[in-house]
Amino acid sequence: xxxxxxxxxxxxxxxxxxxxxxxxxxxxxxxxxxxxxxxxxxxxxxxxxxxxxxxxxxxxxxxxxxxxxxxxxxxxxxxxxxxxxxxxxxxxxxxxxxxxxxxxxxxxxxxxxxxxxxxxxxxxxxxxxxxxxxxxxxxxxxxxxxxxxxxxxxxxxxxxxxxxxxxxxxxxxxxxxxxxxxxxxxxxxxxxxxxxxxxxxxxxxxxxxxxxxxxxxxxxxxxxxxxxxxxxxxxxxxxxxxxxxxxxxxxxxxxxxxxxxxxxxxxxxxxxxxxxxxxxxxxxxxxxxxxxxxxxxxxx
Amino acid sequence: xxxxxxxxxxxxxxxxxxxxxxxxxxxxxxxxxxxxxxxxxxxxxxxxxxxxxxxxxxxxxxxxxxxxxxxxxxxxxxxxxxxxxxxxxxxxxxxxxxxxxxxxxxxxxxxxxxxxxxxxxxxxxxxxxxxxxxxxxxxxxxxxxxxxxxxxxxxxxxxxxxxxxxxxxxxxxxxxxxxxxxxxxxxxxxxxxxxxxxxxxxxxxxxxxxxxxxxxxxxxxxxxxxxxxxxxxxxxxxxxxxxxxxxxxxxxxxxxxxxxxxxxx
Numbered sequence: 038x039x040x041x042x043x044x045x046x047x048x049x050x051x052x053x054x055x056x057x058x059x060x061x062x063x064x065x066x067x068x069x070x071x072x073x074x075x076x077x078x079x080x081x082x083x084x085x086x087x088x089x090x091x092x093x094x095x096x097x098x099x100x101x102x103x104x105x106x107x108x109x110x111x112x113x114x115x116x117x118x119x120x121x122x123x124x125x126x127x128x129x130x131x132x133x134x135x136x137x138x139x140x141x142x143x144x145x146x147x148x149x150x151x152x153x154x155x156x157x158x159x160x161x162x163x164x165x166x167x168x169x170x171x172x173x174x175x176x177x178x179x180x181x182x183x184x185x186x187x188x189x190x191x192x193x194x195x196x197x198x199x200x201x202x203x204x205x206x207x208x209x210x211x212x213x214x215x216x217x218x219x220x221x222x223x224x225x226x227x228x229x230x231x232x233x234x235x236x237x238x239x240x241x242x243x244x245x246x247x248x249x250x251x252x253x254x255x256x257x258x259x260x261x262x263x264x265x266x267x268x269x270x271x272x273x274x275x276x277x278x279x280x281x282x283x284x285x286x287x288x289x290x291x292x293x294x295x296x297x298x299x300x301x302x303x304x305x306x307x308x309x310x311x312x313x314x315x316x317x318x319x320x321x322x323x324x325x326x327x328x329x330x331x332x333x334x335x336x337x
Numbered sequence: 338x339x340x341x342x343x344x345x346x347x348x349x350x351x352x353x354x355x356x357x358x359x360x361x362x363x364x365x366x367x368x369x370x371x372x373x374x375x376x377x378x379x380x381x382x383x384x385x386x387x388x389x390x391x392x393x394x395x396x397x398x399x400x401x402x403x404x405x406x407x408x409x410x411x412x413x414x415x416x417x418x419x420x421x422x423x424x425x426x427x428x429x430x431x432x433x434x435x436x437x438x439x440x441x442x443x444x445x446x447x448x449x450x451x452x453x454x455x456x457x458x459x460x461x462x463x464x465x466x467x468x469x470x471x472x473x474x475x476x477x478x479x480x481x482x483x484x485x486x487x488x489x490x491x492x493x494x495x496x497x498x499x500x501x502x503x504x505x506x507x508x509x510x511x512x513x514x515x516x517x518x519x520x521x522x523x524x525x526x527x528x529x530x531x532x533x534x535x536x537x538x539x540x541x542x543x544x545x546x547x548x549x550x551x552x553x554x555x556x557x558x559x560x561x562x563x564x565x566x567x568x569x570x571x572x573x574x575x576x577x578x579x580x581x582x583x584x585x586x587x588x589x590x591x592x593x594x595x596x597x598x599x600x601x602x
Contacts, residue, residue, distance in 0.1 A: 144454055152541075152563040261465075268563065277569050280544075280560035287465040287554035290577055294570055301566045 040253045050258045055244040060254065066303050068250045073190065073311065075198035075318055083199025087191040090252070091181030096173060096191035098199040102163060102216065103170040114161025114168035118146040119175065120188060126180040135177070141283070142175070142188050149189070149235045149266030149279035156196070156234060164206035164214065171199070182253040185264055189237035190311060196234060197315045200226040232312065235268040235278040238304045240296040242288065247296050249303045260286030263296045267304025275301050369516065369529040369579055370489075374496065374587055376504040376594035384505020386590070388497040391531045392487035397497040399505040401477035418472035420463055422456040422479045424448065424494070430486045432532075455481075455491060462495050462515070462547045462557035468508040477507060488531040489517040495547045495557065496587065503591055512587055513556055515547035516579040518572050520564050526572055528579050542569070546576035550584045 042050075050060060057065065069090035078084035081097035105112050120143040122135025150156060161169040173195065175188045203225045205217040219225040241251040241259040251259060266279030280297060282288065288296070370391030379385035382398035402418060426449075448456065459481065467477070479501070481494050492515035499513035519530040520542040527534065530543075542562030548555045555577070560569060 140453065140457065144457075148561045151561060154563045263558065275566055276563040277542075277560060277566055278563045280558055280569070282555070282558045283461060285464050285469075287549060287552070287556045288558070290548070290553065290555055290573070293555050293558050293573060297566065297569065 040257050042254060042257050046254075047258050050254060051244040054246050054248055054255070054258075057246070059248065061252065063250075065246060065248045066299060068186075068303070068307065069252070071190065073194050073314055075194050075315070081195075081199075082201065083195045083197070085191045085194035085198055087187050087194065089181070089183060089187040089190070089250070091179060092183060092187045093177075093179040093181075094184070094187045094191045095176045095178055096188070096195040097176075098195045099172045099174070100169045100199070100201055101172070102167050102204070105162065105166055105168045111159065112162045112165070112168065113158035115170040116150055116156065116158065116173065117170065118143045118150070118173045118192065120146075120177070121175065122177045122180070122184075126177045138184065139177075142185050145185060145237055145264055145266070145279060145281055146173070146175075146189060146192055148281070149237060152278050154233050154273075154276060155268060155278060156229060156231065160229070161201075163204050167206055167214070169201060171196075180253075182256050183239055183250050185237050185239050186250060186307075189235070189266075190307075193231055193234045193236060193311060194315060196229050197231045198228075198318075200228055202226045231315075232270045233268045233273065233276070235266040235276075236304055236307050236311065237279065238265045238267060238300040238307065239263070240265060240300045240303075242284075242286070242292065242296065247292070247299050249299065260284055261288055263288075263293065263300065265297055265300030265304060267301050267308065269305045269308045275305055277301060369582065370531060372583060372586060374500060374590045376500050376590050377597060382501075382505075384501045384503070384507070386497045386500035386504055388493050388500070390489055390493045390529065392485055393489055393493050393531070394484040395481055395490070395493050395497055396484065397479065397481045397494065397501040399477060399479050399498070399501040399507065401505075402472040402475035402507070403478070405474060405476045416473055417469040418467075418475045418477060419469070420460050420467065420479060421476045422460045422463075422481070422498070424452045424456045424459065424481045424483070426452060426483045426486065430483050455494065458491055458557065458559065459494050459498055462491075463498055463502070463513060465554070465556045466499060466509050466511055466513045466549055467502060468510060471508050477502070487533065488535065489529055489545075491515070491545050491557075491559070492517045492529075492547070496583065500587055500591060504594055511549035511551045511554075512584070513547050514550055514580040514583050514587065515545060515557065516576050516583070517543065517545040518576045518579070519543045520562065520568055520572055524568055526575055528575065542572070544569070544572045544576055546573055546580060548577060548580050550581050 072088040075085045077086045078097050081099055083098035085096050087094050120139040122139045173192050175191060202218055207215040207217055238249060239262055240247050240249055241262040243255060243258050261284040264281045268278055269275040373389040376386045378387045379398050384399040387396045479498050483490060495513050495515040502509060516529055519527045519535055519540050522539045522541050540562060542564035545559045547557035
């Protein structure tokens with residue numbers, strides 16, 4: 038995020054985008070190359086690494102059994118998001134620098150997932166008083182623009198990769214209950230259904246045009262952006278789960294409509310591609326007895 | 338003194354709603370709740386305002402421009418001023434005096450998650466409206482205290498804070514007006530809902546829109562829940578129309594406060 042542009046460079050980028058020409062030759066609704074890998078961390082129940090050009094995020098999913106909030110009418114589990122912008126990502130994140138950005142991304146993820154259609158939280162219930170709480174931790178390794186979208190991609194992929202063990206709760210004599218696991222907790226496990234998990238698409242307003250997936254330089258030229266959370270499936274169509282306006286500028290009401298429409302279109306194709314890749318990964322994980330040695334993911 | 342580990346309020350066991358008339362009593366769901374605003378309510382603050390939207394009540398005070406005290410990480414080197422927003426919920430503002438799990442580890446006096454989020458939203462919403470480039474290397478303190486939260490807090494806070502800023506004489510491009518809206522499951526939209534009115538209905542989405550009425554510029558557009566893009570478009574349109582209805586009331590409140598200030602004491 039340490040990008041300094043002269044006025045001439047700013048004007049060059051803005052005028053180019055308004056003509057439909059971005060610096061790297063992309064169209065307004067094109068994403069930069071994305072690489073997603075799952076199962077990269079052995080200490081987590083599910084993990085994913087997303088590389089969106091030079092933006093690099095690592096997401097780990099852990100789960101703990103916790104008391105159900107007795108004030109809720111429906112019994113369900115919880116999901117919590119934490120984002121950590123490490124100082125490696127950019128020197129500006131050292132110390133408390135990355136807190137604002139981390140706060141923004143984690144709030145956006147929490148709000149986008151906080152509807153009943155995203156994840157079926159009632160499946161997380163294990164007994165009348167206990168349910169799983171899922172923790173999704175995002176670590177930003179490198180920031181090359183468009184952190185929000187990369188974090189959301191990572192969160193969805195990591196949740197798809199997560200395996201939760203089947204547990205049985207036995208009520209014992211004392212107040213504490215006993216948790217029973219089968220001998221082979223890895224195989225006696227289940228996965229979350231993430232088909233309706235939302236992805237976040239940041240639509241930036243540069244000049245009078247709207248673009249998706251802004252690079253660092255394009256972000257500097259953005260006065261106002263709209264983060265749109267989109268969930269889509271062939272059966273249920275597109276659903277918008279989050280809209281958040283960010284940036285120091287204001288927008289025309291018509292622009293808001295256009296930006297949301299662009300976000301939904303981009304989110305739809307992003308969702309479909311990610312679902313396809315996750316399905317492929319699921320199919321190729323054939324022999325789970327094989328020990329997969331990590332080749333050092335930061336090297337490739 | 339520490340609270341017992343697990344205590345439940347009485348309302349958890351009773352089914353009765355509060356005795357105050359609820360929003361659902363109103364025939365027309367396209368009407369907003371009764372609205373009241375007054376500026377210059379606090380003697381000690383440079384600018385202040387008090388707002389009531391239905392049963393949601395909050396007061397906002399503004400101080401500044403003054404020297405920057407909050408550490409910021411932006412590489413801007415403060416070429417523009419900044420807004421420092423603090424939000425506080427009064428302990429009795431909600432039906433239940435609860436502390437959520439997320440807040441269990443915070444120190445007393447630190448803002449809760451909800452307060453931090455609301456402060457960030459207010460700051461984002463007001464920044465486009467204030468002429469920040471006229472106050473470089475300075476900050477404006479905005480303190481919001483929510484006395485009662487019965488829905489639509491963000492909207493009320495934005496209107497109240499922008500009135501307080503105007504009352505303080507801070508240079509602004511325009512006022513900020515806002516309204517919220519809930520989409521109930523059969524695509525029915527309820528404008529400016531209160532929490533009691535939404536208590537027994539399945540909400541599929543809630544939308545808050547803030548705009549600068551004279552310039553017709555949207556400064557905040559927030560949606561949560563899950564709704565189709567078409568429904569969302571209609572909801573944003575409806576919320577924008579409702580914002581504009583409040584303009585004459587806010588203008589009147591500010592004119593009244595100017596008259597009161599200029600009256601010889």
